[in-house]
Amino acid sequence: MSKFISRKDLLSWLEGVSSEKDLVAPVQVEGRLLFRRTGDVSEIVLDYTNTDLSPREFFFPATETLFTVDKSNGRAELEPTRVERDTVIFGMRPCDAKGMAALALPYLQDPADSLFAQHRERTAIVGLSCLKACPECFCTSMGTGPDDAANVDILLTEAADGYMVEVMTDKGKALMPDSLLSEAKADKPAPAQVPLVPAEGISARLREAFDDIYWSRLADRCLHCNVCSYVCPTCYCFDIRDYSEKGGAVRVRTWESCQSPGFTKAAGGHNPRADKGTRLRQRFAHKLLYYPEEFGTSHCTGCGRCVKACPVNIDIREIIGDVQKLGKAN
Amino acid sequence: MGVEFEPRIVGFLCNWCSYAGADMAGTSRISYPPNLRVIRVPCSGRVDPILIVKSFQMGADGVLVAGCHPGDCHYAEGNYYARRRFAMLRPFLEYLGIEGDRFRVEWVSASEGRKFSEVVSSFTNQLTELGPRATGAAV
Amino acid sequence: MSQIENVHTKARELLESQAVDCVIGFGKGTTGGSRPLFVYGPEGVEDLIFDETCAHNLAKYLLNRKGKTTAVVLKACDARAVNLLLSEHQIERDKVYMIGVVCPGIKENGEPRDTCLRCGQRTPVSYDYLAGEPEEATVDAELQYKGVAEMEAMSMAERKAFWEAQFDRCIRCYACRQVCPGCYCDECFVERLDPLWVGIRIAPSENEMWNAMRAFHLTGRCIGCDQCERVCPVGIPLSLLNRKLEKEVYETFGYEAGMDPEAAPPFATYKKEESLGFGE
Numbered sequence: 001m002s003k004f005i006s007r008k009d010l011l012s013w014l015e016g017v018s019s020e021k022d023l024v025a026p027v028q029v030e031g032r033l034l035f036r037r038t039g040d041v042s043e044i045v046l047d048y049t050n051t052d053l054s055p056r057e058f059f060f061p062a063t064e065t066l067f068t069v070d071k072s073n074g075r076a077e078l079e080p081t082r083v084e085r086d087t088v089i090f091g092m093r094p095c096d097a098k099g100m101a102a103l104a105l106p107y108l109q110d111p112a113d114s115l116f117a118q119h120r121e122r123t124a125i126v127g128l129s130c131l132k133a134c135p136e137c138f139c140t141s142m143g144t145g146p147d148d149a150a151n152v153d154i155l156l157t158e159a160a161d162g163y164m165v166e167v168m169t170d171k172g173k174a175l176m177p178d179s180l181l182s183e184a185k186a187d188k189p190a191p192a193q194v195p196l197v198p199a200e201g202i203s204a205r206l207r208e209a210f211d212d213i214y215w216s217r218l219a220d221r222c223l224h225c226n227v228c229s230y231v232c233p234t235c236y237c238f239d240i241r242d243y244s245e246k247g248g249a250v251r252v253r254t255w256e257s258c259q260s261p262g263f264t265k266a267a268g269g270h271n272p273r274a275d276k277g278t279r280l281r282q283r284f285a286h287k288l289l290y291y292p293e294e295f296g297t298s299h300c301t302g303c304g305r306c307v308k309a310c311p312v313n314i315d316i317r318e319i320i321g322d323v324q325k326l327g328k329a330n
Numbered sequence: 331m332g333v334e335f336e337p338r339i340v341g342f343l344c345n346w347c348s349y350a351g352a353d354m355a356g357t358s359r360i361s362y363p364p365n366l367r368v369i370r371v372p373c374s375g376r377v378d379p380i381l382i383v384k385s386f387q388m389g390a391d392g393v394l395v396a397g398c399h400p401g402d403c404h405y406a407e408g409n410y411y412a413r414r415r416f417a418m419l420r421p422f423l424e425y426l427g428i429e430g431d432r433f434r435v436e437w438v439s440a441s442e443g444r445k446f447s448e449v450v451s452s453f454t455n456q457l458t459e460l461g462p463r464a465t466g467a468a469v
Numbered sequence: 470m471s472q473i474e475n476v477h478t479k480a481r482e483l484l485e486s487q488a489v490d491c492v493i494g495f496g497k498g499t500t501g502g503s504r505p506l507f508v509y510g511p512e513g514v515e516d517l518i519f520d521e522t523c524a525h526n527l528a529k530y531l532l533n534r535k536g537k538t539t540a541v542v543l544k545a546c547d548a549r550a551v552n553l554l555l556s557e558h559q560i561e562r563d564k565v566y567m568i569g570v571v572c573p574g575i576k577e578n579g580e581p582r583d584t585c586l587r588c589g590q591r592t593p594v595s596y597d598y599l600a601g602e603p604e605e606a607t608v609d610a611e612l613q614y615k616g617v618a619e620m621e622a623m624s625m626a627e628r629k630a631f632w633e634a635q636f637d638r639c640i641r642c643y644a645c646r647q648v649c650p651g652c653y654c655d656e657c658f659v660e661r662l663d664p665l666w667v668g669i670r671i672a673p674s675e676n677e678m679w680n681a682m683r684a685f686h687l688t689g690r691c692i693g694c695d696q697c698e699r700v701c702p703v704g705i706p707l708s709l710l711n712r713k714l715e716k717e718v719y720e721t722f723g724y725e726a727g728m729d730p731e732a733a734p735p736f737a738t739y740k741k742e743e744s745l746g747f748g749e
Binding site: 401407426428435436 | 620621625626628629630631632633658666674677678681682684685688689710713714717718721722735736739740741745746747748749
């Protein structure tokens with residue numbers, strides 16, 4: 001039988017969490033719904049389908065100092081950045097939780113990325129299952145679902161006057177002790193109905209359609225901005241640069257996107273993905289072919305953000321459908 | 331506040347007039363405040379507005395562009411183009427929250443050592459009154 | 470015949486006679502709206518649509534088709550973008566066929582875009598063929614600089630704080646640049662490594678540098694389609710920057726970008742006798 005917490009108790013629990021740890025939750029920022037650190041529980045938005053940006057910035061920040069070189073003592077001392085605070089992310093949707101797990105596969109592969117590992121170690125995820133889907137959602141076709149509890153520490157499901165609680169991990173147990181919970185009196189509400197996308201066998205089809213003119217025709221429309229990769233929960237590419245600062249230097253890592261023309265540009269000016277079609281194909285091939293081949297799971301979680309944010313309606317759901325047909329035609 | 335605020339000014343001086351004007355001030359032993367960091371440019375028309383914004387971003391308290399008087403440009407028309415750009419940049423800086431008084435454009439000829447000294451002095455005084463500009467360091 | 474039927478007929482005629490290789494217009498999207506559509510043969514012309522969801526400025530795509538003959542469906546603002554590109558010699562007039570459409574004013578989520586309320590231009594200033602019936606412009610002067618005037622009335626510190634808060638959200642996806650018909654440098658200043666004008670850090674100081682210079686590079690060039698603002702994933706009011714400069718340019722030089730492909734842009738010309746406030 002599921003556990004239950006009343007809305008009032010949940011809010012006071014969040015209050016308590018925010019006094020000890022960094023609480024991250026969906027809040028309204030100038031008309032956008034974004035995950036933000038907040039100390040004010042009353043500004044947390046509880047009724048929403050999904051945020052405009054994914055929560056990946058709390059595991060893989062848009063910009064992060066990897067280490068600092070301190071030369072003030074006449075010697076160069078290298079100080080790696082340490083994640084000092086515990087973070088609790090509240091209200092993460094199962095698709096995004098799957099996304100954070102997908103980020104972890106490459107980042108924690110040996111040799112593990114120490115900063116990512118620290119963020120992951122010190123962050124607890126309180127998931128919120130979806131009772132309604134966005135028009136762009138297609139998570140159930142991408143190996144997760146509106147009530148998927150696999151990648152969260154605690155999963156909440158909204159019910160009358162409160163939330164059903166499933167504590168999934170020890171981290172979750174420590175965060176939300178049993179004493180706060182009561183036995184649920186009703187059944188868990190039904191999860192959202194999510195539209196399906198014909199993703200079966202897409203990896204093989206993509207390989208067959210690799211050299212199709214389809215990609216360059218699709219790229220006609222593409223503007224090659226980085227929106228799709230920056231709203232995506234699972235895109236993990238980065239750029240690195242060193243900056244000299246007074247008394248030393250810092251090494252900085254920032255987000256980067258395979259859609260930007262300079263992404264694959266090598267010294268001497270050669271660019272293996274100089275044309276727009278190959279860049280665009282890279283994004284979808286990485287999501288649906290290369291990553292699944294290497295890690296055995298989809299790199300797209302079906303959150304639908306890229307569909308919603310793309311200025312020219314490049315729609316991965318449509319592409320999956322198109323590629324299925326292309327592959328078969330060959 | 332023990333130490334008095336000394337504004338840091340980045341000065342873009344045109345090679346043909348204003349840089350020579352600064353030289354003239356020197357050879358004539360006319361003194362001016364040491365707050366100016368001079369960057370010699372071929373023409374005021376070479377001063378891309380990005381140089382000015384970048385100077386502010388890197389912590390300058392004021393930016394001075396000085397070039398030949400209109401009509402006297404070594405390249406005939408460089409300063410005519412320049413002043414159009416600066417005329418648009420100044421209100422734009424204000425709009426972004428950078429006081430327009432922190433950005434000054436002056437016409438100083440090679441013989442105007444005295445004027446050069448006066449420009450730097452009055453600009454330094456003005457910036458001292460405005461106080462430091464709060465910025466984050468970034469490259 | 471309706472406007473869209475005229476577009477179909479004209480597009481078919483141009484493609485059949487091989488006067489152009491491609492017609493760029495609007496097609497149906499997957500999320501209830503429209504999207505850019507590239508038609509390469511007469512069989513595809515029926516897919517062209519035009520309605521109040523057709524927000525995109527298709528002039529941008531002409532930059533990818535240099536040297537190729539292209540017809541393009543243009544609203545009033547889009548036609549100004551073509552004029553801008555012509556005046557800057559980025560495209561050739563005889564390679565571009567301008568199919569003008571009379572714009573109903575674009576709506577977003579059922580509401581008219583602020584941009585379109587301000588504009589009121591229904592009929593493109595330039596076209597080779599006009600598919601609809603020309604309509605008088607209904608420009609509301611009061612709306613023109615709405616928002617900008619409020620910004621100007623703020624104190625310096627308030628403005629600084631306002632922009633800091635806005636730029637703080639910027640994730641530097643460069644969608645604003647990629648969608649802009651006026652942004653076409655081979656190498657954008659933001660991607661230059663030497664000199665490094667803007668660092669790669671997605672942080673307040675760099676974000677301010679990027680947003681300020683992006684807007685300033687469009688001084689006297691912005692045609693006011695507000696695509697930048699439309700595509701911004703974090704809702705930065707970029708139009709407030711562009712329109713401030715538009716206002717300054719108009720008040721100082723009496724120039725509006727993209728109205729006339731022959732007119733010299735304000736930074737590409739000068740007057741000897743003009744007083745711009747620098748002690749002249």
